[in-house]
Amino acid sequence: MSWFKRDKTAQEKIPAVDEKAKRVRTEGLWQKCDGCRQIIWKKELEANWNVCGKCGHLFRMDARMRLRMLLDDGQYEEFDIALRSSDPLGFVDSKPYGDRLKAAQKETSLSDALISAHGTLEGRPIQICAMEPRFIGGSMGSVVGEKIARAIERAIEQHTPLVIVSASGGARMQEGAVSLMQMAKISAALMRLDESRLPFVSVLTDPTTGGVTASYAMLGDLNIAEPGALIGFAGPRVIEQTIRQKLPEGFQRSEFLLKHGMLDAVVPRLEMKSYLAKAFHFLAG
Numbered sequence: 001m002s003w004f005k006r007d008k009t010a011q012e013k014i015p016a017v018d019e020k021a022k023r024v025r026t027e028g029l030w031q032k033c034d035g036c037r038q039i040i041w042k043k044e045l046e047a048n049w050n051v052c053g054k055c056g057h058l059f060r061m062d063a064r065m066r067l068r069m070l071l072d073d074g075q076y077e078e079f080d081i082a083l084r085s086s087d088p089l090g091f092v093d094s095k096p097y098g099d100r101l102k103a104a105q106k107e108t109s110l111s112d113a114l115i116s117a118h119g120t121l122e123g124r125p126i127q128i129c130a131m132e133p134r135f136i137g138g139s140m141g142s143v144v145g146e147k148i149a150r151a152i153e154r155a156i157e158q159h160t161p162l163v164i165v166s167a168s169g170g171a172r173m174q175e176g177a178v179s180l181m182q183m184a185k186i187s188a189a190l191m192r193l194d195e196s197r198l199p200f201v202s203v204l205t206d207p208t209t210g211g212v213t214a215s216y217a218m219l220g221d222l223n224i225a226e227p228g229a230l231i232g233f234a235g236p237r238v239i240e241q242t243i244r245q246k247l248p249e250g251f252q253r254s255e256f257l258l259k260h261g262m263l264d265a266v267v268p269r270l271e272m273k274s275y276l277a278k279a280f281h282f283l284a285g
Helices: 008-013 019-026 042-047 063-070 097-108 142-158 173-195 236-243 254-259 269-284
Strands: 030-032 039-041 077-079 114-121 124-131 162-168 200-208 222-225
Touching (some): 030 042, 039 042, 063 162, 063 269, 097 173, 114 269, 124 142, 124 269, 142 162, 142 173, 222 254, 222 269
Parallel strands (some): 124 162, 162 200, 200 222
Antiparallel strands (some): 030 039, 077 114, 114 124
């Protein structure tokens, strides 16, 4: 004996679950931590400046988030927005360099791999440059070099300290010798900053490699890094293949470099702003 009647009309009115739409609604809301392998809600991660609240693992940050974290009220004035590479060599590898630039500009909404800005850090006016690792690996080309050089000139004119946050794979191969020339150009500008008795603090994040490490990233009056950041010139695999030896544990990580005298400090991300403020109080009064 049936205890209920099946309502076919009501059953037909129940819409089928669209699995594709369900996936779209939930896609990108969660992130797996590479440190503790836990699943983290992305909004919670971003609210904690891309630091895992469970194990302290650092996720990479884009340039705009970096500036919001370091500057008072997250406010800053951006400079040299219109500067763009002219593709001096007409370089083509797997795709034309011009197409690669356009794709990176569309993805990041930036003209190149660096934001140059002015703001205040705990009330002190500073010039700050933050590299964007998503823009062709944060590589240094002619535009990056010019933006940094102009930031140094503004620091001298306005008598303000300078901060450069590095996150880069090195010089941009698609611009050949033009990108390598930026190393000397920026180094010469930093010498003028030093002669003006103005402090420059270099902040190295994961990764800082190649021509960036070989130039301005290591020329600070104070060189500091985030925990666990990869810092070096050539990659560890290339070095191992060259010297035919196994590298020590933690080689080219910020803690290893601090231990061997290449850095002045390793500073947790959430303490970076207050550390910089104290450093400038000591260096600039």
